Amino acid sequence: FSCSKQVATSQLFRLWAEPRLNYFSSTGSSMMRQHSIALLRAALQHPCISHTCSVSVPGRFLSTQAGREEYHAKWQRIAWSLAAVTGVSLGAGCLSAGAESSNREAVFTKGDVSKHQTPEQRVWVTYKDGVYDITDFVEMHPGGSSFIMMAAGGAVDPFWQMYQQHLKDEVRTLLQPYRIGRLADYKGPEKKDPAEDPWKDEPSRHPALMPRSNNPCNAETPGSIVAANLITSNDIFYVRNHLPVPPEPEDPAKWQLSIGGEEARSVSLTLEDLKTKFKKTTISATVECAGNRRNEMKAVKPVRGLDWDTGAIGNANWGGVKLRDVLLHAGVDPDVCDSMDGPKHVHFLGADSDPLTGDVYAASIPIELAMASNKDVLLAYEMNGEPLSRDHGAPLRVVVPGVVGARSVKWVTQIITSREESDSHWQQHDYKSFSPSVDWDTVDWSSAPAIQEAPVTSAITEPSANTQVEQGTTTIPVRGYAWSGGGRDVVRVDVSADGGATWQETQLHKVPGQKPGRAWAWTLWEAEVTLPTPPANSKGPHQVCLICKATDASYNTQPDSVAGVWNLRGVVNNAWHRVGISVGH
Numbered sequence: 001f002s003c004s005k006q007v008a009t010s011q012l013f014r015l016w017a018e019p020r021l022n023y024f025s026s027t028g029s030s031m032m033r034q035h036s037i038a039l040l041r042a043a044l045q046h047p048c049i050s051h052t053c054s055v056s057v058p059g060r061f062l063s064t065q066a067g068r069e070e071y072h073a074k075w076q077r078i079a080w081s082l083a084a085v086t087g088v089s090l091g092a093g094c095l096s097a098g099a100e101s102s103n104r105e106a107v108f109t110k111g112d113v114s115k116h117q118t119p120e121q122r123v124w125v126t127y128k129d130g131v132y133d134i135t136d137f138v139e140m141h142p143g144g145s146s147f148i149m150m151a152a153g154g155a156v157d158p159f160w161q162m163y164q165q166h167l168k169d170e171v172r173t174l175l176q177p178y179r180i181g182r183l184a185d186y187k188g189p190e191k192k193d194p195a196e197d198p199w200k201d202e203p204s205r206h207p208a209l210m211p212r213s214n215n216p217c218n219a220e221t222p223g224s225i226v227a228a229n230l231i232t233s234n235d236i237f238y239v240r241n242h243l244p245v246p247p248e249p250e251d252p253a254k255w256q257l258s259i260g261g262e263e264a265r266s267v268s269l270t271l272e273d274l275k276t277k278f279k280k281t282t283i284s285a286t287v288e289c290a291g292n293r294r295n296e297m298k299a300v301k302p303v304r305g306l307d308w309d310t311g312a313i314g315n316a317n318w319g320g321v322k323l324r325d326v327l328l329h330a331g332v333d334p335d336v337c338d339s340m341d342g343p344k345h346v347h348f349l350g351a352d353s354d355p356l357t358g359d360v361y362a363a364s365i366p367i368e369l370a371m372a373s374n375k376d377v378l379l380a381y382e383m384n385g386e387p388l389s390r391d392h393g394a395p396l397r398v399v400v401p402g403v404v405g406a407r408s409v410k411w412v413t414q415i416i417t418s419r420e421e422s423d424s425h426w427q428q429h430d431y432k433s434f435s436p437s438v439d440w441d442t443v444d445w446s447s448a449p450a451i452q453e454a455p456v457t458s459a460i461t462e463p464s465a466n467t468q469v470e471q472g473t474t475t476i477p478v479r480g481y482a483w484s485g486g487g488r489d490v491v492r493v494d495v496s497a498d499g500g501a502t503w504q505e506t507q508l509h510k511v512p513g514q515k516p517g518r519a520w521a522w523t524l525w526e527a528e529v530t531l532p533t534p535p536a537n538s539k540g541p542h543q544v545c546l547i548c549k550a551t552d553a554s555y556n557t558q559p560d561s562v563a564g565v566w567n568l569r570g571v572v573n574n575a576w577h578r579v580g581i582s583v584g585h
Contacts, residue, residue: 105181105182106131106180106181106182107181107182107183107184108124108131108181108182108183108184109183109184109185110126110154110183110185112124112131113125113126113131113153113154113183114153114154115153116133116152116153117152117153118152119135119138122135123135123138123149123152123153124152124153124180125151125152125153125154125155125156126154126155126156126157126183126186127155127156127157127160127172127175128157128186129182129183129186130179130181130182130183131179131180131181131182131183132175132178132179132180133178133180134148134175134178136178137178140440140441142304142305142430142440142569150356150357159356170302198244198355199215199216199244201245201247202215202217202244202245203245203389203390203391205217205219205239205391206235206236208221208222208225208235208236209221209222209236209238209239210222210309210311212306212307212308213306215244216241216242216243216244216245217239217241217245217391218239218240218241218306219238219239220238220308220309220310220311220312221236221237221238221311221313221314222236222311223309223310223311223459223461223462223464224461224462224464226310226311226313226314226461226481227461227462227479227480227481227524230284230315230509230510230511230521230522230524231284231315231316231317231384231511232314232315232316233384234316234383234384234386234389234392237314237316237383237392238289238311238312238313238314239391239392240289240312240405241352241391242352242361242426243352243353243354243355243360243361244352244353244355245352245390245391246350246351246352246353246390246411248390248394248395249395252271252395253270253271253272254270255270255271255395256268256269256270256413257269257270257271257274257379257396257412257413257414257415258413258414258415259326259327259329259330259414259415259416260330260414260415260416260417261343261347261415261416261417261418262342262343262417262418262419263331263332263333263336263342263343263417264327264330264331264332264343264417265330265331266330267329267330269326271381271395271396274320274321274326274379274381274396275321275381277329278321278322278325278326278329279321279322279325280319280320280321281319281320281321281322281376281378282317282318282319282382283317283318283376283378283399283401283520284315284316284317284318284511284513284514284520284521285315285316285318285376285378285399285401285402285520285521286313286314286315286401286483286520286521286522287313287314287315287316287399287405287408288312288313288314288404288405288454288457288483289308289312289313289404289405289406290404290405290406290431290451290454290571290572291305291306291308291312291569291570291571292308292310292311292312292313292457292573293308293309293310293312293457293459293573293574293577294306294307294308294570294571294573295307295308295309296562296573296575296577297562297565297566297567297570297573298570299562300562300563300566301563301566303566303567303568303569303570304440304568304569304570305569305570305571310459310460310461310577313481313483313522315511315521315522316383316384317382317383317384317385318378318380318382318383318399319380319381319382319383319385320378320379320380320381320382320396320399321378321379322373322376322377322378322379323346323370323377323378323379323398323415324370324371324372324373324377326379326415327346327370327371327415327417332371332417334371336367336371337367337368337371342367342419343367343417343418343419344366344367344418344419344420344421345364345365345366345367345417345418345419345420345421345422346364346365346366346367346370346415346416346417346418347362347363347364347414347415347416347417347418347422348362348363348364348365348398348407348409348412348414348415349361349362349409349412349413349414349415349416350362350409350410350411350412350413351411351412351413352410352411359424359425361409361410361424361426362409362422362424362426362427363406363407363409363422363424363426363427363450364407364418364421364422364427364450365377365400365403365407365452366452367417369400369403369452374517374518375401375402375487375518376401376518376520377398377399377400377401378398378399378401379396379397379398379412380393380396380397380398380399381395381396392410393409393410393411393412394411396411396412397409397410397411397412398410398412401487401518401520402453402454402485402486402487402488402520403452403453403454403485404431404451404452404453404454404485404571404572406426406430406431406451407452421450427450428445428446428450429445430569431450431451431569431571432445432448432449432450432451432569432571433448433451433565433567433569433571433572434447434448434567434568434569435567436563436564436565436566436567438567438568439568440568443568451571451572452485453485453486454483454484454485454486454572454574455484455485455556455558455572455574456482456483456484456485456488456490456550456551456552456556456557456558456574457482457483457484457550457558457573457574458480458481458482458483458490458493458525458548458549458550458558458577459480459481459482459548459577460478460479460480460495460546460548460577460578460579461479461480461481462477462478462479462480463476463478463546463579463581464579465579465580465581466580466581466582467579467581467582468541468581468582469531469581469582469583469584470584471583471584473531473583474530474531475528475529475530475531476528476529476531476581477526477527477528477529478495478506478526478527478528478529478546478548479524479525479526480493480524480525480526480548480577481522481523481524481525482508482522482523482524482525482548482550483521483522483523483550484519484550484552484553484556487517487518487519487520488517488519488552488553488554488556489510489514489516489519489523489552489553490508490519490522490523490550490551490552490553491551491552491553492505492508492550492551493505493506493508493523493525493548493549493550493551494506494548494549494550494551495527495529495546495547495548496546496547496548497529497530497531497532497544497545497546497547498532499545499547500547500560500576504527504529504530505527506525506526506527506548507525507526507527508523508524508525509523509524509525509526510523510524516553519553523550525548529546531544531583532544534583534584538584540584541582541583541584542582542583542584543580543581543582543583544580544581544582544583545578545579545580546578546579546580546581547576547577547578548576548577549576549577558574558575558576559574559575559576560575560576561575561576562575
C-alpha cells in the first residue's frame with residue numbers, strides 16, 4: 001500500500017475504529033492486550049507508518065481513565081495505519097490478521113535477530129521460520145525469565161526439543177501474536193546429534209500408564225485402576241519428572257549422599273552406610289502431584305501445566321531411614337527448632353539436571369518437619385519391598401509424607417541445612433497457589449508460600465466419565481480414593497447422585513497400622529449409590545452427575561466449586577469431584 005492510500009482511508013477508518021478502541025482499551029483481556037501489542041509493533045516497522053506514528057507501544061495498557069485518554073490519540077493513529085498498511089483489523093473483541101507468512105511480512109536474517117538479546121534492545125527469538133519479539137512476555141514465562149532469556153537473539157527450537165511440553169498447539173498459539181516477521185535464511189530444523197540427546201537413555205515405562213508429556217516423561221495411572229488396591233504397584237505408579245532421568249551410578253558402591261550446611265558438620269554416606277548405620281523404617285505413604293486433577297481447572301479457565309486427570313497419585317510402602325536420624329548424625333542439635341538463630345529449612349538437591357544450564361531439581365521443607373520424630377520424613381531406598389527404580393528416584397529419594405510430591409525430591413545427592421528457603425525455581429516460582437483473580441500479568445510469586453501440606457481431597461475412579469448405564473438401573477457401585485495431608489486421617493467420604501441435594505456415606509478401606517496424626521496413606525472407599533428417579537415423561541437417556549467429598553480428622557472438608565479454588569498454575573484442586581454418567585442407554 002502507498003502513503004496516499006493511507007491518507008485516503010484515514011477518515012473512514014477513524015469513524016470505524018474510535019468506539020472499538022475505547023472498548024478494547026478498557027475491557028480487553030490480557031491475551032488480547034498482548035496480541036495487539038505484538039501486531040501493532042510489527043505494523044510500526046513499516047516505513048509508511050514509521051513516518052506518521054513515531055510512538056512507543058506500552059508493555060501493557062494503563063489501567064486508569066486518565067492513562068487511557070493519554071494514549072487514545074496515539075492508539076487511533078497506530079490502528080488506522082495498521083489497517084491501511086498491513087490489512088490487520090482491530091475489533092471490539094478480537095484481533096485478526098491475514099496470512100502471516102505473506103509477502104508483506106518483514107524479513108530478517110539471523111544476524112538481525114542476534115542483535116536483540118536484552119529488554120533494552122528488544123528480545124527477539126526465532127521458531128522455525130518465524131521471528132518473534134517476546135520482550136513483553138519474558139516476565140510472564142511460567143518457567144521464569146532466566147530460562148527464556150537463554151534463547152534471546154536465537155532460536156527457541158532446541159530448547160523446545162529439550163523441554164517437549166512446549167510442543168503443543170496452545171503454546172504455539174500463545175507465541176503467534178508476538179510474530180514480527182520471517183527468517184530469510186531458514187533451511188528447516190537442524191538435525192540433532194543422537195549422542196547429545198539428553199533423553200536417549202530414559203527408562204522404559206509400563207504401557208498402561210497414560211502419558212501427559214514425553215520428554216520429560218510424565219504419566220499417570222489410569223483412573224480405572226488407580227484405586228484398585230491400597231498399595232499401588234511400582235510399575236503403574238504415576239511418573240512425575242521435571243528433567244531427564246539421571247543415569248544409574250557407574251559404581252553403586254561409591255555413590256555418596258552429602259550432608260552439610262549451617263550448624264551441621266559435613267558428612268558423606270554411602271548407600272551401604274545408610275543401610276547399616278541407621279535403623280530401617282518402613283511407612284505406607286501417599287505421594288500426590290500438586291497438579292493432580294488440573295484438567296478440571298482447565299475446564300473453568302485456562303491454566304498452564306500438565307493435563308493431569310485423577311491418576312497423579314499413588315500409595316506405596318517406602319523403606320529407608322529417617323531424615324531426623326541422619327541430621328542428628330551430622331551434628332544438628334535436636335533442639336534446633338527452638339533456636340531463633342539456627343537453620344530454618346532443609347534443602348534437598350537431586351541428580352536430575354537441566355541439560356542446558358546444569359541446574360538441578362531442588363526443594364526444601366521447614367526444619368521442624370525434618371526433625372520431628374513423629375513426621376516420619378524418610379530417605380527411602382525401597383519401594384514396596386524392592387530397590388527404587390530409576391523413574392522413582394534410585395538409588396535414594398526423599399519421601400515427605402503428608403506433603404505435596406514436589407518436596408519429595410528424587411535421586412537426592414545433597415542435603416543442606418539453611419536459614420533460607422531453597423531458591424530453586426520449583427520452590428520460589430512454581431507450586432504455589434493464588435487467588436482466582438490473579439493472572440500472569442499480576443502474579444507476585446513472593447506473595448504466597450510454597451505449598452507444603454496437601455489439602456483434603458477425594459476422587460471417583462469408578463465409574464468413569466460418560467459411562468452408559470442400562471435403562472431401569474436403580475443403583476450403581478461407586479468407588480474412589482480420599483486423602484488429606486499433614487497425617488490427618490480421612491474420617492468420612494460422602495457421595496451424591498442428585499447434585500448434592502442428598503448424600504450417602506461410603507464404606508472406608510484403610511491401610512492397617514496408621515496412627516493418629518500419622519495417617520500418611522490414602523483411604524479407599526466404595527458405596528452402592530441409589531440413582532435418582534428419571535424425569536417424568538423421559539423417553540431417552542438422562543444424565544446423572546455423581547459427586548464425592550471427603551472430610552478429615554480435623555473436620556476439613558472439600559469445597560464444592562473448582563472455580564472457587566482455581567489458580568493460574570492449576571495446583572491443589574480439591575473441589576468436589578464430579579463424574580457424569582448416562583442412564584437409560
